[in-house]
Amino acid sequence: MKNVLLFGAGKSATCLIDYLLANAPRQKWHVTVADSDLLLIKSKIGKSYYATPAAFDIKDQTERQKLIQEADIVISLLPPGLHIIVAKDCIQFKKNLLTASYIDAETRKLAKDIQKAGVLFMYEMGLDPGIDHMSAMKLIHSIEKKGGQIYSFKSYCGGLISPESNDNPWQYKISWNARNVVLAGNSGAIYREKGKIKEVGYQQLFDQNKTVQIPGLGKLAYYPNRDSLGYIDVYNLGEIPTFMRATLRFPDFCEGWNALVKLGLTEDTTKVNTDNMTWFDWTTQHLTLDKSVAPEESLSAHLGVSSKSKLIRQIKYLGILSEEFVNLGEQTNASVLQQVLESKLKMEPHDKDMIVMLHEIEFERRNMATKMHSYMIVQGEDNLRTAMAKTVGLPLGILAKMLLQDKKIELTGLHVPVMPEIYLPVLRELEDFDIRFEEIFE
Structure with a gap:
């Protein structure tokens, strides 16, 4: 055995x-x-x-x-x-x-x-990275085999809350490592667009307000991943003019998260002594507030929104405008925020998550320009057998089975799953678990 x-x-x-x-x-x-x-x-x-x-x-x-x-x-x-x-x-x-x-x-x-x-x-044998590589390479190889010349590749993926469980102003719940959520994007992003290198700093990453349309879901916001450029050679796309990998969120999340970044609450280098500090003081520690108005009004003015705005409702929902004491000892702001999210945005037993992935590929074949949309929507079963757990875990299990069955995989060395002998059988078996892509052409 x-x-x-x-x-x-x-x-x-x-x-x-x-x-x-x-x-x-x-x-x-x-x-x-x-x-x-x-x-x-x-x-x-x-x-x-x-x-x-x-x-x-x-x-x-x-x-x-x-x-x-x-x-x-x-x-x-x-x-x-x-x-x-x-x-x-x-x-x-x-x-x-x-x-x-x-x-x-x-x-x-x-x-x-x-x-x-x-x-x-x-x-990189999970979801993102993982299924994104395998599904992308299947499309890229198919287009190239038919003589197509790819000039734009954009790939988006997000771990989201399913519509029936979307019941808080953040439109988000934690279905994976909360620390990774807090630190996402902290190194900024770099990608290529129309032949030019684009760099976006962390402070600007979540205020781009860019969206894509997902069939059956409507508009989702996105922000570019840290380093898209490193995957151009992995996908063997050479001097492709446009190449970007990005993360999907519901638009409200990006607006709220942008405020947390601007408030310095995702910072993970300097420790703060939170004993005898109120949550409001922790939230506004980097601000000079107008003492002549109510604290909440002062914060609203700093953020440039109404005190009754959706953004203030989001911050209130996290419980970080209260006069109760934090009392979590000496920690970085990111560590404190992580504990807040794990408490306030946790998935309840009945909650379901959702994975959405979209590839947008533009290519030319026989002097005709074509735009392809290939998308995947996966629903979780509950707060344990989540869509995230399915899409991260199953590709690993399928490849382990292939190797243990001696399926004549002669690969050795360090790799990511971009070769047909890996992605074809893995994607095929994933369909047995309702993890599949639909394609739309323009």
Whole structure:
């Protein structure tokens, strides 16, 4: 019996664990789930005969290496900064490694060692990055095979709240790592538009007010991702004039988040002593307010809105205009805000999330310009089996199955899933889980 080793039992792991355990009897494999939280692991694996919990600190080298040596394949859903210690062990013990995270600088330095070990490290094998790469490359290869010349590529993806659960002024609830939500976009963005490099700073990122139309949903706002340019070569699009990857949100979210950024509440470098500080004082710590008017009126004036505006309702909803004390000790503003979001924007048991992805590709073929819209909408089941958990976890599970079945995948080295032998079977099986794309041509 083969052994699948999964590091991490958090929000994104639920549907992956379900998939691995559902396939275990037929595929004759056993699943070991490693996490520091034993109760969390048990809540995900239940009483399955095919699963074993392994509760320990990932930095415990002896226990970690013992599990990796016993594994036939390793999947990591750990926080990004912890992948590297797993990666080094996988090189040492010659184990294939799959993860949904971006390839970082430290991992890139290991590329020659990964190749020398003769193993496959497939990074960016989740949703975004992951399904975005696979679906984009399927379209790009198809267009190019038919003689089309692509001159504009835009890709958008967002983890959103489903319409029936959209019941707060932010039009958003947390369905994945809250810290990543707080820090999203903090390095600004760079992309290419009509042959020119465009750079957007963090302070301007959320006030672009740009939207795209999604069939059945209407207009969604977007902001460009941190570094689109790095993927031009990955997609083999050379000197393409327009190339951008972006994140989708409901428009109200971007307006509210823009205010939080301007107020300095997403800052993550300087620590603030929040003991004996009121929430209103924390929210307005960087402002010089007009003392002659009510505090809320003063804040409204600073933001350039009415005290009865939607923006003030959003800030009030988070509870950060109250005169109650914060009393969270010394923390960065981003850490405080994270705790606020986890409390005020949490998904309730009955809530459902939604993933929306859209590719807009403009190309010319036989002197005729064509614009293609390829979009995907995935609905979650509840606050555990979310659309986010499905779309992050299932691609990892499907590729793990392909590798364990010896599907003649001869890839070795460090990769992201842009090759047909990976994306074609993975996208095909994802359709069995209602994860599919629709296409519209103009």
